[in-house]
Amino acid sequence: MWTHDSGLTPDSSGLTPELPATGSETAGAQTLRRGLAVLRLLTRVGPGGLRMGEIGRRLGLNKSTAIRLTRTLVDEGFVLHDPASGAYRLGPEAYAVGLAAEPSYALQRLAAPALRALALESGDTVFFTVLHGIESICLSRVEGDFPIRNQLVKPGDRWPLGVGAGSCAMLAALSDEAVAQILARNAVARATLYPGCTDEAIWRLVHETRAQGYCLNPGLVLENSWAIGVPVLDAHQRPVASISLAAIEPRLQPARRSTLASRLMQASRELVALQAGEAMDAHTRPAPMPASERPHPA
Numbered sequence: 001m002w003t004h005d006s007g008l009t010p011d012s013s014g015l016t017p018e019l020p021a022t023g024s025e026t027a028g029a030q031t032l033r034r035g036l037a038v039l040r041l042l043t044r045v046g047p048g049g050l051r052m053g054e055i056g057r058r059l060g061l062n063k064s065t066a067i068r069l070t071r072t073l074v075d076e077g078f079v080l081h082d083p084a085s086g087a088y089r090l091g092p093e094a095y096a097v098g099l100a101a102e103p104s105y106a107l108q109r110l111a112a113p114a115l116r117a118l119a120l121e122s123g124d125t126v127f128f129t130v131l132h133g134i135e136s137i138c139l140s141r142v143e144g145d146f147p148i149r150n151q152l153v154k155p156g157d158r159w160p161l162g163v164g165a166g167s168c169a170m171l172a173a174l175s176d177e178a179v180a181q182i183l184a185r186n187a188v189a190r191a192t193l194y195p196g197c198t199d200e201a202i203w204r205l206v207h208e209t210r211a212q213g214y215c216l217n218p219g220l221v222l223e224n225s226w227a228i229g230v231p232v233l234d235a236h237q238r239p240v241a242s243i244s245l246a247a248i249e250p251r252l253q254p255a256r257r258s259t260l261a262s263r264l265m266q267a268s269r270e271l272v273a274l275q276a277g278e279a280m281d282a283h284t285r286p287a288p289m290p291a292s293e294r295p296h297p298a
Contacts, residue, residue: 039079046156050088052070052088106275111271120145125143125144137158148248152222160186165242165246166244169231169242183202196219214230214261226246226247245264
């Protein structure tokens with residue numbers, strides 16, 4: 001049984017209403033938080049971007065605040081404004097930040113071949129998701145060739161931890177105490193956006209996942225959209241990511257489900273071994289010779 005603890009970080013959801021600064025948060029910190037919420041929102045909606053009014057509406061910001069924050073991000077290059085459509089979208093500085101952060105997400109790069117292989121073998125949609133505080137963030141989606149494809153989740157989407165097969169597989173790898181804390185903290189978001197994902201339903205999935213090694217989400221998020229997911233653990237046996245596969249209900253009946261779950265668990269184990277091997281290689285690789293000691297050509 002998985003009983004590993006995990007540190008919890010504050011809820012980083014960007015879809016929060018505008019609130020006045022409190023004694024525990026300075027006005028500057030609140031402004032920064034709101035600016036980051038704009039970036040997070042534009043990350044979620046994709047390349048089409050959003051118009052100013054929609055940014056303010058989704059974040060609960062008044063018009064003047066939305067304008068001030070977004071125009072500052074435009075001035076700094078993190079957001080671009082399309083005069084023709086009036087939409088705002090992520091700019092070159094946001095892209096540069098993503099590139100700089102990529103080495104920290106080497107696990108996604110290592111997982112890419114396995115995700116493609118799983119999608120090719122199954123014909124279904126395969127996802128790679130990482131744990132982030134009390135949320136899960138989808139980093140990759142690879143589609144198989146089955147005509148009916150899962151469009152519910154796309155890269156950049158955030159979900160309350162426990163919502164969805166991969167997310168719940170990571171939750172199940174935590175201790176009961178951590179699970180209870182997380183469910184308490186994301187209860188409002190689940191009740192509002194995912195009413196089928198009640199505490200009782202998620203606890204049931206947690207216990208089933210621990211017993212069978214994988215999570216089966218039987219359409220709790222979207223009816224007829226089923227999914228199976230497995231956790232990816234780090235060297236300390238803590239969940240850091242998940243691999244999941246989504247399909248329509250008839251494609252995840254017991255026999256096929258068991259076969260696919262075994263493949264997902266195998267892919268997870270291979271990914272952990274691959275990551276460990278790469279870390280060992282990096283540790284034993286000789287350091288580059290200082291320039292002052294390199295031989296000079298004659």
